[in-house]
Amino acid sequence: MDHRFGTTPIKAPLSDEELAGVNSTNRGLAETLGIRISYVDGERTEGYVDVTPDHHQITGIANGGLYCAIGETLGSIAAVAASGAVAVGMNNNTDLLGSVAEGRIDAVALPVHVGKSTHLWRVEMYHEAKLVATTNLKLMVLRDRS
Amino acid sequence: MDHRFGTTPIKAPLSDEELAGVNSTNRGLAETLGIRISYVDGERTEGYVDVTPDHHQITGIANGGLYCAIGETLGSIAAVAASGAVAVGMNNNTDLLGSVAEGRIDAVALPVHVGKSTHLWRVEMYHEAKLVATTNLKLMVLRDRS
Amino acid sequence: MDHRFGTTPIKAPLSDEELAGVNSTNRGLAETLGIRISYVDGERTEGYVDVTPDHHQITGIANGGLYCAIGETLGSIAAVAASGAVAVGMNNNTDLLGSVAEGRIDAVALPVHVGKSTHLWRVEMYHEAKLVATTNLKLMVLRDRS
């Protein structure tokens, strides 16, 4: 992956090559759910998911857990990018405001509070220009891991 | 699926056959993530996930979004079971208290407040007898859908 | 109090006289804590508190409950203003980001989601131009009370 990412604060947007590195490294839940990162700098992280039946709950719309996972993933990457350190999620508070059966969810993580030991990021999720969910993600930054 | 589930409040535990019906109907995100329901009555819903690398984030432990999705899924099923009506998640507030790299996460949804139009369920998640996450899930119950 | 407030959605900013009406009617906890409302229209509510030792916790800074109460009060007034109906707080999620020992806390309530039956307002609180707390206030709007 990008040699800058996770070791030093990101000051300029990641290049396409660096973004590809983040996405190919970001396996696990992000890959399982199809969460893709499309933009990262120190003050904003963007990404998206294309909703399919694999994301649904019984009634045929996206399970609320999908929005939480998008918020967790983008907020965590944003915190790592801004701090240049490992960041651990402590609290994920997601408000579910709309429903999506299919199509793209676009998400952006924005900083609310970037402190020395804790961060708070707000992740806004949109479908067809309508806000469908927000996540407030509180993280602890582990600075003294060497 | 169980003819009782979702149409009338559940008073006695679902039978094994009825649970199998819930699990086979509960496709989508629950199936994608391997969330299985093992017990449902009107006052408690239990389930579990066996954590694999498909649930991880970059550092090799379960992505926080997994816990949120477990909380969302169990809390929603619990609300439907208790109310006999459709329930829609409004707020998913998940505290991340431990880390799990592999093995089972056992979860139980317990009622905090079961009102006419809103429910609050607390979902506790354990790994090897240690509490690793809690979700407070607020739902709106849609009673007058006929 | 303003004959418009609480009965019809507010479209234009409240006049000074109407604001005075809101403040003189808004007794109880708001008055006990010195929360003053300085601006209300349908899309924004502003107010402030001057912190004194009466707001402190043991260590000599404002008790976190003060920020929650500011968020609850401004968010509720904002929801009533926007909806023209009674609004009841369901969840108050307040992040405590800084500390204030004395001086003014300026607060603004901004709409995140204004739905038919529920609202979500974000209340930002500042001290000397620094963000010290945010409240996400979820409310239910009681439309059919006549």
Add this chain to the structure above:
Amino acid sequence: MDHRFGTTPIKAPLSDEELAGVNSTNRGLAETLGIRISYVDGERTEGYVDVTPDHHQITGIANGGLYCAIGETLGSIAAVAASGAVAVGMNNNTDLLGSVAEGRIDAVALPVHVGKSTHLWRVEMYHEAKLVATTNLKLMVLRDRS
């Protein structure tokens, strides 16, 4: 105040004299709102408020901010008692489940997670044996202040 409180983890319940010390020291917002502490040991803190019109919002019931402040105050005292260190609230998540116009609110703070650097306490608030609010209070414990 009690020489034990805030400097060493509390293992046995505070005596009446020690409780009086906590209450007389706990000025500021707790005194302004009439929050009284009635029991403290390392695993539970109890207290109460007698609701008066000074706690109301416009519609004549207790302002939601009152419940948040009770949760903040009891959860903070509980964290200090359990850790023997200074604890700082980071997130106050309060669910408002009932309404109280007058009479006593009894509250109890129970540990959800007591870690080295963070705590999570759940504060349950009752009126006439009915659960009317819960606060999940996340705190950071400041261990290395000497």
